Amino acid sequence: MTQLNRLSTGGRINRSKPLRFTWRGQVYSGYEGDTLASALLANGVDVVARSFKYSRPRGIIAAGAEEPNGIVQIGATEATQVPNVRATQQGLYEGLVAEPTSGWPSLEYDLMGAVGKVAGSAMPPGFYYKTFMFPESMWMTYEKFIRRAAGLGRSPIAPDPDRYEKTHQHCDVLVVGAGPAGLMAALAAARGGARVIIADEQEEMGGSLLASRELLDGGPATDWVASVLAELNEHPEVLLLPKSTVNGYHDHNFLTIHERCTDHLADRAPDTQPRQRLHRVRAEWVILATGAHERPLVYGNNDVPGCMTCSAVSSYVQRYGVVPGNRLVVSTSNDGGYQAALDWHDAGRRVVAVIDARRQVASTMADALKDRGITLIEGSAVLNVAGSTRVQSVEVARIDADAHQVIGPVQTLVCDTVATSGGWSPAVHLSCHTGSRPTWRSDIIGFVPGATHEQRLDAGALVGEFSTEGALNSGLAAARQALQALSMSVPEVVVPTLAPVEIMPALALFHVPHTLPTSRAPKQFVDYQNDVTAAGIELSCREGFESIEHVKRYTALGFGTDQGKLGNINGMAITARARGMSIPEVGTTVFRPNYTPVSFGAIVGRDCGPLFDPKRYTAMHEWHVSKGAAFEDVGQWKRPWYFPKAGETMAQAVNRECVATRTSVGILDASTLGKIDIQGPDAREFLGRVYTNAWAKLAPGRCRYGLMCGEDGMVFDDGVTSCLADQHFLMTTTTGGAAGVLEWLEFYHQTEWPELQVYMTSVTDHWATMTISGPNSRKLLGELTDADLSAEAFPFMSWQPMTVAGVPARVFRISFTGELSFEINVPANYGLHVWEALFERGAPYDLTPYGTETMHVLRAEKGFIIAGQDTDGSVHPHDLGMGWAVSNQKPFSFIGKRGMVRADCVRPDRKQWVGIKTRDPSVVLPEGAQGVFDPNAPIPMPMVGHITSSYWSANLNRSIAQGFVKGGHARMGETVYYPLADGSVVEAEICSPVFLDPEGERQHV
Amino acid sequence: MSDNPASSKEQYKAPITDWTGVADGVTGRSPLAHVGFDELAQMTPSDAPVQLREYALKGHLTLRCNPEDAAQTAAFEAVTGLALPTAPLSSVASSDTTVRWIAPDEWLISVPASALFSLQQRLQDALTGHCALVDVSSGLTVFELSGERAVDVLKKCVPVDLHQRHFPAGKVVSTGFAKASCTLRRLNDETFELVVRRSFADYIWLWLQDASLEYGLRVEN
Amino acid sequence: MQRYSGFGLLKNSVQHHENWQRAWRNPTPKKHYDVIVVGGGGHGLATAYYLAKEHGVTNVAVLEKGYLGGGNTGRNTTIVRSNYLWDEAALLYEHAMKLWEGLSQDLNYNVMFSQRGVLNLGHTLQDMRDIQRRVNANRLNGIDSEVLDTQGVQKIVPFMDCTGNTRYPVLGASWQPRAGVARHDAVAWGYARAADALGVDLIQQTEVVDMLMENGTIVGVKTDRYGEIRANRVGCVVAGNSSVLAKMAGFELPLESHPLQALVSEPIKPILDTVVMSNHVHGYVSQSDKGDLVIGAGIDAYTGYGQRGSFPTIEHTLQAIIELFPIFSRVRMNRQWGGIVDTCPDACPIISETPVQNLYFNCGWGTGGFKATTGSGHVFAASLAKGEMHPLAKPFSMFRFHTGALVDEHGAAGVAH
């Protein structure tokens, strides 16, 4: 294909680097420096999409972030598909593959287009709220069809092969936008010594200067851009980020920049290189120089391909050497529109006429028009367009001075392109993200950023400085202000000189009148992507949806992927007129991040796949892996769940581990338990306040189990705390609760009781903990230590320092299995050594490693709770039958004491934790089963409590369970029923939660 | 609050154990022993702009005391020869001892493992009043990250400002490291020390590898 | 009220849509009402509608400081489900669910209630225990609910990563088929239109600035725009701002107002047919009829009235979504926003009498308000009409925070929402 709209010279493309790309399966050519949009236009591609609601043919209308129509699917492979790429923002690369996101079977012959034509009139805003209601049962069917029309592009269905990096940045001044104002600001700030980041969303920095006809210091604007960029590039404290959109402005000057590192190079990023990078920036000062978006005029059939904004036309001609048509009509309300005509004309194509809504136009631009002999029609506007897949002609008529009525006859001009300009809307979006509301300036007919509490300055077109000179000066002023605030010197910076320009004020024209009322006029589109028309907005107001937010939500104005950059102000103006209000009275909707869409991948960064969340390992982890352990996630920890031998099922492995432990000796890696070193003169007092039981008399060398409750009296953690010395304790917590418990302790210490002298230090990671449990545990340990392990020398619930396998250790005689147990703690660097030493000596005792599952079974046989499994934040110690762990004798009203005696907490019919014995001992109740007293009661059936723990006990050769039963402590021996999901009902007896060795004889040996 | 005079320390504090006093032939094992840094050091490119090494099995001691207690700070200086760094985020170091400010009443002291027991004993003896010494040696390991792109790698890991102006050599911060945490100290322009918790060491090693992928990483031993 | 139907639509299109009636009036308030409902969100409008429809109380004003449905009603992720753990919550939310079914017809307004089912994923053994517990409780409470294993989940969500290679593999889920989503704005507008038709005055752009009290009894409110408006009873339904109004009445509530954020992708072709929620990796996602992936997570940690939240929340949420759906990595996020939710310590609402006679509060819905709109309005209307709390509302008295009779849905209700 030839690039029939490409000029032979000019533009900023690299003609020595031709590129091939594929659009709808057909290969086209373009050049390095093209966007996909400019390349498509160069090749004469008019129709790039079908609209969402009416399926109307749509062409490219803009040249930047505001483009609503050119939304395409790109990607050469399944894994590299990207939906909804704006063709105007996608740099062209060799081999780019793009497809339209709409149109079936094709863009030209779209079936829905036919439906749209016929049924379009029956689809006013909100039509679905008014229909599809009958019969009720049909909605899900209707919805299926509605959903079929949903979406623009499609998600890939293969995993993303690319990397997305994320980096933290800090700077003195972040300049957003590298047009004249931004470049000037960055230059001055850099010269003043500030650390500067300047980011610009476009493929190339320079903004409006890249398509400007003005001379700076007598030379082309692009020369000035190049010189500034060269200086900034040299500066060590300046970071230039082209192809980088500042997409969100968050509180306290935290902004995110979405840098597209390789999107312009290839379908996927080169190995090791990130495709995109998200910069998380904390800036002392932010200078917004985000420019402005040109507003198209709203007129009949203004969506026919060939209708564009004036600035887009100029961009394509000046930057890309592309003239997207042959015969141009310009319709404008301001001087800005004239440049398109000049550019078009100078490119050697025909300008049919410039239609200016103003009368008696006098400006530099108008003079330039006259010099070229281009027809100027004043006091008029384009009312309507003829054509379906390309503009064929326009209807032009004279309108009144308020731009509200057609006052003259309609004439037709033959053309294939219509460029319109309704003035410029400052890109206030970022300024609004932190809650600042924009303010209306009638002199520039636009909203500018409002007041803010952020350290933010605004410059350039964003504050209505639409001239290059004004933009440069305001950029410099902003930089000066920032430097002064930063106490940095303000450097000498000379603003380049420009030829004086005479400008005539713009006319406020948003909605071009038609000879017919809006409701009957041809469709006048305000928001292209969602097919929102002027008539739709007026209807919305008539129906009572008057607030601009209601208008937005009812009509979908601004809801597209362009988020209304093109249409919002026009929509507000139409709303204002419909309601007889001023635009500032109507106000704006709230702009929110993102400024333009950002890949999920970029926001996720590297926190995905293997790095999604840390995996925490104990010192013995490699051993567990080598022995084929299955692992359980407990918090971030990887804990061995069970150790299956070849061919074993989980149940078989757990049964074997349980029996081995009770008959000989088992070993558990308990390193993950939280461990807190507590010392100080008031450590004992402190423990007494945070635990429910008493600590005053715990002697050095002794250990005690404790329950922790919140102020509400509800159990939230438990563990054994050992007295290392009179003022020195070691507390253990649950695995998942470790961090929270330490912070909770510190909270009380630092904010409630700072007078208590106590220091707390986490030692969780320092210790490797291995528990050997079972009748042979003493013998086994005896083989590795010289210490006296006899019951007399080393009684239950005590600890001793000793050397184990050549390593100094703290050994605790505490037990969570009810067996004779020794919990060996060694510095984790020696954990694996000691663990392996135990196994070296353990063979004669059939030392059996066991995991969390066996631990759960063994403790359940003994009726020990697991905080978090048997408790859920609504259970106090008495509910658990653990009143023995609550001391009401303590002088201090410990945390939880008051809470557990509130009116509701002392009800006799509270759910209480008991043992549950199924009548059929072979039935293992599912954990989570809900108990009832009357299984025949109607639904909703009164429930009396649920099963918290339930296992097959190989040692007892029956099932065991624990759970809550209303008033359970007084119902021993009574029956409770468990209706299960499969319809069966399990009958069970309420019993003590202790199933094995209630006297504790096995551990007191 | 408490009336207990700490007259006899042994009575109130657990006796100090030489946890590194292991039998002959028993060797400690770093949390990253499975990585095999020695082998990697042979394999990674010599010209990579980022270098990483682990200083494993060091002695680490948490000290808690009152910086306004002149007797305590004097005792510390007498024992270590270093003034206790009481300014926030500061550190002091001698040839084999590093003392990092962690909190107004907390410091992390690192010494060669062989020196830990003696240091702990001497500090315990010298310090009077309410204080705490906790051996945390096995709970931590130390990375040293260096090279011309070290800062760029770290910027992907920690949220703090690493610019020389804000983060000069000697500064210490405890901060988030991706979804874990670390204590970060700048040694010189291009060299940083990261003290990380044992159970997160593998995650941080994976993250550092990943973060240096686009520049190239050399593992040193 | 102009009745909506397909036929009406056709008729109006022939007339160029010039003859549609207003959805509601814009009345000037009277001096006195039987009931003033403060707050024109979904709950407030539903309250007014049911007051008029079920109890014949039509001398009602709804005072809205902004525009109807402009608070959390228009900012949520539209999930409707009733699979709550505790009886009190389950019965209330199931009451709401039954009202959702048939709401479009009741209001003559299509609220697009789409019963496409909700999955609450389990990633740990404890998750699965909690799911079993909740599903069993649901079934005995008459709520459709079942436990699915990994394969069962994969069948419903074919593109989710259920391989077991993830950091926290999907071990299973609870599944409520009757749950789904609804079009949030339409709910507010449908109630507003129907309430207006029954004579309720909807007063927008009118902020309550003070409470008028005589001898510990409320007698009306003071507004910024119309001065004093009197009423026999006042019900406050102002999610996010409840504490501010309570303060005007001289008491505190057990509430904290937090930002709750949500985000949407650009619209993509249908790929996700149900609602997927994960408490453990912390995110939930559904796909709207327009094609947007609608995504949310839990609340921001600190309090805020700014209708915006913290960026790390967005990051964590998307990390969770990509962990579940790696294929969405190249899909792009279009927009994020925030609402203000007032959260109760037990993650359950307050529908309650207050220390002030004739003043009632309906608040504290936290992240779970939208799904309850129907039921909340229904029981609150009954309570306001009779001056006595509806039986389903009784467990949700604010005074439970004194007795300790909390309905603790923390951890039990799956992910927020």
Place this chain on the structure above:
Amino acid sequence: MLSIYCPHCAEHRDEEEFHYKGQAHIARPSDPDKCSDEEWGNYMYFRANPRGIHHEVWVHALGCRKFFNVTRDTRSYQVFESYLIGTSPSITGEQGGQPS
């Protein structure tokens, strides 16, 4: 995302390093056992929750692990000061009011 000054570390850090711990200056009743259920419930659950100036407790969880107070506007999210536990804020506003 907030930037919070840690008065212990003496510098600003990102909010991600901190944990929010709720309203400040809520003293635990000196004799809980003498509290009525209502008083105890008020202490545990009932909060000012102002729209405006708020004094609140934060902890530098990933830094020095110290608690401190912050004065913040819950509408604008401006942070006006950080101050030590046990001291009083220098900036106060009527609940719901503007900073002075």
